[in-house]
Structure formats: C-alpha cells, structure tokens
Amino acid sequence: MLLNIAAVITLAVTQQTDTTVPVRPGMRLDVDNFGGEVVVKAWNQNSVRVQATHSSRDRIDVEVGASTVSVKAESRRGIAQMVEYQISAPAWMNLNLHGVSTDIEVDGAQGAVTAETVNGEVKCRGGSGQVSLKSVQGAVRLQNAKGHVDVYSVSEGLTLENVSGDISAETVSGDISLEGIESASVEVSTVSGDVTYEGSIKDGAHYRFATHNGDVTVGIPERTNVTVSVATFNGDFDSSFPVSVTNTTKHRFSFTLGSGSGRLELETFNGDIRLRRPGQLHDKHHDDQEDH
Amino acid sequence: MNDTWTERLSEYIDGTLPDAERAALEAHLAGCTACRTTLDELRRVVARARALDDRPPAADLWPAIAEQIGVSSGAHHVVSLAERRTRRVTFTVPQLAAAAAVLLLLGSGGAYLALRRPPVEGGGAIAQRGPAADLTTSPVGWVQKTSSRYDAAVAELQSALEQGRASGRLDSATVRVLTQSLVTIDSAIVQARRALAADPGSAYLNQHLADTMRRKLELLRRASALAPART
Structure with a gap:
C-alpha cells in the first residue's frame, strides 16, 4: 500500500521534457547536471534531441548559441536535484559533460569528449582528439577512442580498451587495466592498485607504469625493441621469457x-613486476604457480 | 663509480663537454655499468623536467600554496618563451636529484611559477633558485628541509577542504572518500620516507617519495577545486 502511494506521488511530481534543436558542424554540446544521469548517444542527424526526466518543479533549459548547445536544469528552489538525461547528438559533435552526483555515459562519439563528475561512474565508447574523463568516486571506463586521452579517478579503478594515442591514466585507490592499446606515450600510475597493460610497445616510444601497493603486469610482444627499467623496493620480478639484466643498482635494474x-x-614499491607475452597476460595459473 | 666522470655527466647531457673529454667519457661509459645507469637516470629526470606542462594552475588556491612552499606567486617577472626555451639546465648529480624532487613535487602549477621567477644573479641552474637553493647536499636533505613548507601547503588545502565540507559544498560521502584517499597516500609517504632514510642515495626512492608527495598536493588541489561545483 505504501509502495503504491509512493509510486503515485512519484508519478505526480515527475515530468518529461523532450526537445530537439538543429545544430551545425563544429558546434559543441555542454551539459551540466547535479544529480542523476547523463547518457549521450550518437546518431546520424544534425540535431540534438534532449529527453529529460525531472521534477515538475524543475525546468530544462536548452540554449542554442553560435558554437554551443547548452543543456541545464533550473529549479524554483535553486539547483535542480535529480535529472535523468537521454540525449541524442551527432557523432561529430564535441561533448562537454559535467555532473556532481551524476553517472555519465557516452556511446558512439567521434569528436572530443570531456566528462567529469564527483560521485558517479563515467563510461565512454568512442571519442577522438582530446578525451578527458574524470571522477572522484566512480570507476572510469573508456573504449574505442583515439587521440590525447586523460583518465582520472580518486577512489575507483580505470579501464581502457581499444584506445590509441597518448594516454595518461591516474587513480589513488584502484586498479588500472589497459587492453588493446596503440600508443607511443603511456603514463599510468596508482597508489594502491594493480596495473595491467596489453598493447603496443613501439620503437622510440615511452611507457611508464607505476604503483605503490600493487603488482605491475605488462604484455611484451615478440620482437619488441625497448629498454626496460624495473624498480621495486619490496617485491619480485618475473618474466615469462628470458631477459639479460645489464645495469643494476640496489632497487632498480634495466635490460634491453x-x-x-x-x-x-x-x-612498484610493494608489489611484483611481471612481464608476459600478450597471450599469457591473464594466465592466472601461471601466476599462481609463480607465487607458490 | 668514477667520481670524476660522475660529476661531468650533466655537462655530457647538455652537450657542453669539450670533444676530447667527451670521447674519454664515452670510452669510460662503455666499460662502466654504474655510470651508464646514473646517466640513464639523469636523462630521465631531465626529460621529465622538460616535459612538465606549462599551463597555469587551475585552482585559485595555488598562489597561496606556492607562497607556502617558498615559490613566489606575487608579481612575477615574466620570462619570455624564447628565453625559457633556451635556458640551459646544468646540475651536479645531487642538485639534479633535488631539482627532480622539487619539480615532481611542485607539479605543473609550481613549475609554471618557478620558471617565471627572475633568475638569481650569477645563477644558471634551477637548483640554485627557489626552495632548493641551499639544499645541494643531498635529496634527503631537501625532503627534510622542505617538509615544513609542504606540510603548510597541505594544511592550507585541507583547511579549504574542511570549509567546503562545513559549508555543504562537498557532501560528507565525498569528503570521506577524499579523506580515505589522503590516508592511503600518507601511508605510502611514510613507507617511502622510511625506505629513503635507510637508503638515502637511491634515485628511485627519492623520485618515488617526491612523486607521492606531489600526488597528495594534486589530490588536495583537485578536491579544493571541487568545492564550488555544487554552488
């Protein structure tokens, strides 16, 4: 009975907004949300459709400027608290999405993507040029993107799949996993978490994977030309293929x-460093045997 | 390790060694693993220093932080881009390690400010300016002597964070997560400090400690910048 009453009250105060505006190539979509969700899906029309579920006290403003489409909610009582956005935008459109207690999801973008939230997950499929995804309390996942990639979280992990271009990924507490990477510059660090990398190791390129508490596991393709520097204060090094260590100091050594x-x-300060061939990267059996 | 050649590695990296000495050093390097390792580490430090982003800091709090850690944020003498690009970076090995720690700690914002400080008369090395000016003896000395400034910067940011929480601009769950993350970083800093005390000459431990301290500042900066998000 109580549930039924709650449902009736919810229906009574919830409102739907559905607005479509035309856009021109080169325009950017700006979305600002406090709580709820922002989902942006690419479509093949030169228009932006904004569907929003929100309180009847709130109003959704969609402003079309010379170079931007701006979406935000306003309330008679200050900040609109909860808005669920479902937005369709041209794939070419650059996206600039901000939230506080907001989950952000992007699907099919082909332009630049900036997505930042305080409390919520960020998921992005697609993106090119500048791709910047950040969350304080939420995992960040990026797939099928290319360009200059900057991914950050404070308390959760980061996952990158099929990403090409310069990559920077940093979290404080959480694992960082990179798979299917094509890059000549990768900088990855976490304080407490494991780091796993599977991707290209190119001639003349630079890769850095660092953690304080955690293991670092890297897939090294056959016929790779790279100078490897290994540093660990309290941990082991293991390679599934032979290496010939040349330069050794107390906590660091290198080989070519x-x-x-x-x-x-x-x-890694406290943890192991493992080199594997790409096919062995998720070979838990091999790692378990090494541990015993 | 050959001390004579170790002291010349910086000049070698800068390309300022006379031809004869350069050839002699290269001959020495061919047979000296320790010097090659040191050279590799110095090159990495220089590369990182040069690669630091030059953008201005985003957070408004940064001028106060810069002041706290001994980097003037007042009326800067603006050095032209061309002048900065051509400024030669010349270090002794301990200076280079200290400079690396400074640069890593300050991060992009601090580097931006540091690079805009007027040059000290007669001083060509970054390590002879700013907070590392009298700290050329060892990286550990730098860490110890910089601690008070660093702590002050951290206190400043933590105070801003607390104000954000008290004013309701940051919710309690977010503050809890940020606090837990700071505890995680602090724990790493304590471990790194202990390790460094036992092995003060380790380039890895020096870099690791400086990097972890920089991360704490960076997290606090980001957290402080979050406070206006709800306004």
Missing part, C-alpha cells in the same frame, strides 16, 4: 630487448 629504442619504466 631488441635494439632497445623504446623506453619502458616499471615501478
């Missing part, structure tokens, strides 16, 4: 694979 033209830095 092939011509050594690329540079790979692997660092």
Whole structure:
C-alpha cells in the first residue's frame, strides 16, 4: 500500500521534457547536471534531441548559441536535484559533460569528449582528439577512442580498451587495466592498485607504469625493441621469457630487448613486476604457480 | 663509480663537454655499468623536467600554496618563451636529484611559477633558485628541509577542504572518500620516507617519495577545486 502511494506521488511530481534543436558542424554540446544521469548517444542527424526526466518543479533549459548547445536544469528552489538525461547528438559533435552526483555515459562519439563528475561512474565508447574523463568516486571506463586521452579517478579503478594515442591514466585507490592499446606515450600510475597493460610497445616510444601497493603486469610482444627499467623496493620480478639484466643498482635494474629504442619504466614499491607475452597476460595459473 | 666522470655527466647531457673529454667519457661509459645507469637516470629526470606542462594552475588556491612552499606567486617577472626555451639546465648529480624532487613535487602549477621567477644573479641552474637553493647536499636533505613548507601547503588545502565540507559544498560521502584517499597516500609517504632514510642515495626512492608527495598536493588541489561545483 505504501509502495503504491509512493509510486503515485512519484508519478505526480515527475515530468518529461523532450526537445530537439538543429545544430551545425563544429558546434559543441555542454551539459551540466547535479544529480542523476547523463547518457549521450550518437546518431546520424544534425540535431540534438534532449529527453529529460525531472521534477515538475524543475525546468530544462536548452540554449542554442553560435558554437554551443547548452543543456541545464533550473529549479524554483535553486539547483535542480535529480535529472535523468537521454540525449541524442551527432557523432561529430564535441561533448562537454559535467555532473556532481551524476553517472555519465557516452556511446558512439567521434569528436572530443570531456566528462567529469564527483560521485558517479563515467563510461565512454568512442571519442577522438582530446578525451578527458574524470571522477572522484566512480570507476572510469573508456573504449574505442583515439587521440590525447586523460583518465582520472580518486577512489575507483580505470579501464581502457581499444584506445590509441597518448594516454595518461591516474587513480589513488584502484586498479588500472589497459587492453588493446596503440600508443607511443603511456603514463599510468596508482597508489594502491594493480596495473595491467596489453598493447603496443613501439620503437622510440615511452611507457611508464607505476604503483605503490600493487603488482605491475605488462604484455611484451615478440620482437619488441625497448629498454626496460624495473624498480621495486619490496617485491619480485618475473618474466615469462628470458631477459639479460645489464645495469643494476640496489632497487632498480634495466635490460634491453631488441635494439632497445623504446623506453619502458616499471615501478612498484610493494608489489611484483611481471612481464608476459600478450597471450599469457591473464594466465592466472601461471601466476599462481609463480607465487607458490 | 668514477667520481670524476660522475660529476661531468650533466655537462655530457647538455652537450657542453669539450670533444676530447667527451670521447674519454664515452670510452669510460662503455666499460662502466654504474655510470651508464646514473646517466640513464639523469636523462630521465631531465626529460621529465622538460616535459612538465606549462599551463597555469587551475585552482585559485595555488598562489597561496606556492607562497607556502617558498615559490613566489606575487608579481612575477615574466620570462619570455624564447628565453625559457633556451635556458640551459646544468646540475651536479645531487642538485639534479633535488631539482627532480622539487619539480615532481611542485607539479605543473609550481613549475609554471618557478620558471617565471627572475633568475638569481650569477645563477644558471634551477637548483640554485627557489626552495632548493641551499639544499645541494643531498635529496634527503631537501625532503627534510622542505617538509615544513609542504606540510603548510597541505594544511592550507585541507583547511579549504574542511570549509567546503562545513559549508555543504562537498557532501560528507565525498569528503570521506577524499579523506580515505589522503590516508592511503600518507601511508605510502611514510613507507617511502622510511625506505629513503635507510637508503638515502637511491634515485628511485627519492623520485618515488617526491612523486607521492606531489600526488597528495594534486589530490588536495583537485578536491579544493571541487568545492564550488555544487554552488
């Protein structure tokens, strides 16, 4: 009975907004939300459709400027508290999405993407050029993107799949997993969490994977030309293929694979560093055997 | 390690060694693993220093922080881009380690400010300016002597964070997560400090400690910048 009453009250105060505005190539979509969700899906029309579920006290403003489409909610009582956005936008459109207690999801973008929230997850499929995804309390996941990628979280993990371009990924507490990466510059660090990388190791390129508490596992393709620097204060190093260590200091050593033209830095204060061939990266059996 | 050549590695990196000495050093490097390792580490430090982003800091709090950690944020003498690009970076090995720690700690915002400080008369090295001016003896000395400034900067930011919480601009769950993350970083800093005390000459431990301290400042900066998000 109580549930029924609650449902009736909810229906009574919830409102739907559905607005479509035309856009021109080069325009950017700005969305600002406090609580709820922002979902942006690409479509093949030169218009932006905004569907929003919100309180009847709130009003959704969709402003079309010379170079931007701005979407935000306003309330007679200050900030609109909860709005669920479902937005369709041209794939070419650059996206600038901000939230506080908001989950953000992007699907099919082909332009630049900025997505930042305080409390919520960020998921992005697609994106090119500048791709910047940040959350304080939420995991960040990026797939099928290319360009200059900057991914950040404070308390959750980061996952990147099929991403190409310069990559920077940083969290405080959480694992960082990168798979299917094509990059000549990768900088990855976490304080407490594991780091896993599977992707290209290119000639002349630079890769750095660092953690304080956690393991670092990197897939090294055959015929890779890279100079590897390994540093660990309290941990072991293990490679599934032979390496010949040349330079050794107390906490760091290095070795060269092939011509050594690329540079790979692997660092963990408390944890192990493992090199694997790409196919062995998720071979738990192999790692378990190593641990015993 | 050959001390004579170790002291010349910086000049070698800068390309300022006379031809004969350069050839002699290269011959020495071919047979000296320790010097090659040191050279590699110095090159990495220089590369990181040069790669620091030059953008201005985003958070308004940064001028106060810069003041706290001994980097003037007042009326800066603006050095031209061309002048900065051509400024040569010359270090002794301990200076280079200290400079690396400074640069890593300050991060992009601090580097932006530091690079805009007027040059000290007669001083060509970054390590002879700013907070590392009298700290050329060892990286550990730098860490110890910089601690009070660092702590002050952290206190400043934590105070801003607390104000954000008290005013309701940051909700309690977010503050809890940020606090827990700070505890995580502090724990890492304590561990790194202990390790460094036992092995003060380790370039890795010096870099790791400086990097972890920088991360704490960066987290606090980001957290402080979050406070206006709800307004």
